[in-house]
Amino acid sequence: MLKITNMTKKYKGFELIDFNLHVKEGELVSLLGESGSGKTTVLRIASGLNEDFSGNVTVHTKHVEQALKNGDIAVVFQDSLLLNHITLKENIIFGIKFRKLGNTEIEKRVSEVLKILELEGMENKYPKELSGGQKQRVAIARALVAKPRILFMDEPFSALDPPLRERLQLKIKEIQIKLNLTILFITHDRDEAFSISNRIGIMKNGTLLQIDTPKNLYDYPLNSTIAKFLGIENIFQTNDKEWAIKNEDLRIVHILPSEKLKNNNYFEGIISNYSFKSGFYDISVNCLESYKQIKVKQNRIEFNLEEYFYKKKIIYVLYRIKDIVFF
Numbered sequence: 001m002l003k004i005t006n007m008t009k010k011y012k013g014f015e016l017i018d019f020n021l022h023v024k025e026g027e028l029v030s031l032l033g034e035s036g037s038g039k040t041t042v043l044r045i046a047s048g049l050n051e052d053f054s055g056n057v058t059v060h061t062k063h064v065e066q067a068l069k070n071g072d073i074a075v076v077f078q079d080s081l082l083l084n085h086i087t088l089k090e091n092i093i094f095g096i097k098f099r100k101l102g103n104t105e106i107e108k109r110v111s112e113v114l115k116i117l118e119l120e121g122m123e124n125k126y127p128k129e130l131s132g133g134q135k136q137r138v139a140i141a142r143a144l145v146a147k148p149r150i151l152f153m154d155e156p157f158s159a160l161d162p163p164l165r166e167r168l169q170l171k172i173k174e175i176q177i178k179l180n181l182t183i184l185f186i187t188h189d190r191d192e193a194f195s196i197s198n199r200i201g202i203m204k205n206g207t208l209l210q211i212d213t214p215k216n217l218y219d220y221p222l223n224s225t226i227a228k229f230l231g232i233e234n235i236f237q238t239n240d241k242e243w244a245i246k247n248e249d250l251r252i253v254h255i256l257p258s259e260k261l262k263n264n265n266y267f268e269g270i271i272s273n274y275s276f277k278s279g280f281y282d283i284s285v286n287c288l289e290s291y292k293q294i295k296v297k298q299n300r301i302e303f304n305l306e307e308y309f310y311k312k313k314i315i316y317v318l319y320r321i322k323d324i325v326f327f
């Protein structure tokens, strides 16, 4: 559906070189990366908003410029930029009213998108009468009413508070599946990317470091930079080898289970901090040997954690060799 081939774009102090990305029909791909990594640059070029680049972008085999003219492309930004002097409904229609669609078709489409985005009954409100979340939904409705083949979204929910954000993420997922819509979604929020994407591409300094399904990325990060970016905190360097263990693959115990040690390795340390959050303990352990801090996520603790923490008693952090991620 979307095919970006050898996209190259240079700004002062920034280079995007030979960037390649394919997004399949009906797929939601996220680009995840820190600020300045080039996400918006890719989106603007891929959606036809910036024509000054080298390489090739096609949407459903058509050149991007042609696709844009055809109305195959729609874009939603962080700030919805609604027109303040016209109503919600007029905002939604604004982009398609010059297409020769006919009033019946327009009305049909508007009522469809109002329904999908749960905006029914609000048609006659003005943007200033809407909340941030409602405005973003109008922006999405305005994009969908054009029936694009592909929707580009650049951090559309980043100005919204977490519960609303999560609801809109679910909504987008629902819409993607219902309309078999192809979406390129941009975010710097890892959880957001993980909760909505079929595949996630990790960007850094204008480069796509790795692209895969959320599960594969998390299980098989290609290097420690990617692992860190995915929130994997226990990364070790021994000799010249780098390896990692996920917080949830570690287990703290206060007595070494001798019979199980055949399958386990362990660190010895003291608890330097802990907290309990939504079903899990987050525990930091200072290792005696390496002075390294290890982070553990564990849902059950079979001993008095508080006592071991305050009295600085020794605990053990078990891990299984098979859970190690090698780079």
Ligand SMILES: Nc1ncnc2c1ncn2[C@@H]1O[C@H](COP(=O)(O)OP(=O)(O)OP(=O)(O)O)[C@@H](O)[C@H]1O
Pocket: 011, 012, 013, 014, 033, 034, 035, 036, 037, 038, 039, 040, 041, 042, 188
């Ligand atoms: N029009 C421009 N002129 C000059 N430099 C630019 C321009 N647009 C972007 N850049 C530079 O290109 C780099 C990538 O910018 P881009 O907006 O693509 O990053 P981003 O990943 O979207 O970041 P953010 O998460 O902050 O939105 C930045 O260093 C930025 O300063």
Ligand SMILES: [Mg+2]
Pocket: 039, 040, 041, 154
């Ligand atoms: Mg950006």
